[in-house]
Amino acid sequence: MHRTLLVAGALTSALAVAAGAAAQGQKPSGRKDGVVRFTLVAPDTEQTNIDVGTQGPSQGDLFVFSGPLVDARGAARGRLDGSCVTVSVPDPDDREQDRRQCFVTSTLGTANGETAVQAAGVGPILAEDVLLSVTGGTQRFKRVRGQALLDYSVQGQTTISYELILRP
Numbered sequence: 001m002h003r004t005l006l007v008a009g010a011l012t013s014a015l016a017v018a019a020g021a022a023a024q025g026q027k028p029s030g031r032k033d034g035v036v037r038f039t040l041v042a043p044d045t046e047q048t049n050i051d052v053g054t055q056g057p058s059q060g061d062l063f064v065f066s067g068p069l070v071d072a073r074g075a076a077r078g079r080l081d082g083s084c085v086t087v088s089v090p091d092p093d094d095r096e097q098d099r100r101q102c103f104v105t106s107t108l109g110t111a112n113g114e115t116a117v118q119a120a121g122v123g124p125i126l127a128e129d130v131l132l133s134v135t136g137g138t139q140r141f142k143r144v145r146g147q148a149l150l151d152y153s154v155q156g157q158t159t160i161s162y163e164l165i166l167r168p
Contacts, residue, residue, distance in 0.1 A: 061086040078108035081092045115139045143167035
């Protein structure tokens with residue numbers, strides 16, 4: 001369950017990092033060739049697993065999560081919300097092959113309202129890290145593209161590193 005949140009949280013966190021820094025008027029790190037890099041943390045908070053069909057991991061199981069996004073110092077940067085659906089359970093004796101498709105939205109507070117960044121992707125449920133695609137956003141992130149690397153190596157949180165391409 002923790003790794004599932006990690007996958008979804010990582011997606012959202014990575015997006016939120018870039019958006020959060022921009023929203024707070026901070027200079028994003030690594031801005032080169034239109035690429036903005038940020039890192040955010042999504043602490044494990046609200047999580048629900050819905051087991052459908054066969055008891056235990058099976059296609060259609062749903063993992064829903066929500067919670068805060070914070071920077072490295074613990075300052076609030078926004079929220080993440082998302083869901084992951086189990087799409088593949090090819091071998092009941094090998095949980096390493098189970099995969100989920102996740103859709104995540106990072107909502108970041110700004111002086112002019114909220115900004116959203118969205119990410120999606122498929123990854124192994126038990127992975128140590130998962131790379132997701134940034135698929136878009138709102139306001140200044142309405143044409144954003146890029147990727148988010150979700151890292152689950154620290155218990156109780158997901159660290160998200162984003163590489164975002166901001167288009168005019």
